[in-house]
Amino acid sequence: MDKISKEERIFLISLGERIHSRRKELGITQEELADKIGINKHHFRRIEKGQSPTSLITYRRISKKLKISLVDIIKDI
Numbered sequence: 216m217d218k219i220s221k222e223e224r225i226f227l228i229s230l231g232e233r234i235h236s237r238r239k240e241l242g243i244t245q246e247e248l249a250d251k252i253g254i255n256k257h258h259f260r261r262i263e264k265g266q267s268p269t270s271l272i273t274y275r276r277i278s279k280k281l282k283i284s285l286v287d288i289i290k291d292i
Contacts, residue, residue, distance in 0.1 A: 219268065228265030229292045230274075235263045237281045237288075252276040 219227070238248055249259035254273060261267035262277075278285040 223268075224265065226292055227268060230289060231263040231265040233288050233292075234277055234281070237283055238263075241281060243280075248277070248280055251280050 238245070245259050245263065246256045249256040252259075252273065253276070258267060258269070262269055262273075274288070275285050278288050281288075
């Protein structure tokens with residue numbers, strides 16, 4: 216994978232923070248959500264920390280389980 220820029224890193228961190236916040240609002244653990252979307256819990260933790268760029272499909276699965284549109288998760292980041 217190519218190196219990501221500082222701007223892209225900030226985007227991933229902000230995205231992870233939004234996912235984390237929404238997950239907490241719904242009272243879902245990292246492990247539960249990772250299981251529901253079919254990924255390893257360690258990979259999910261890295262997504263929430265902005266350390267793991269992942270596929271759009273995975274972000275879509277996350278948004279569906281969090282009952283929020285993908286657009287709303289990434290809007291204004």
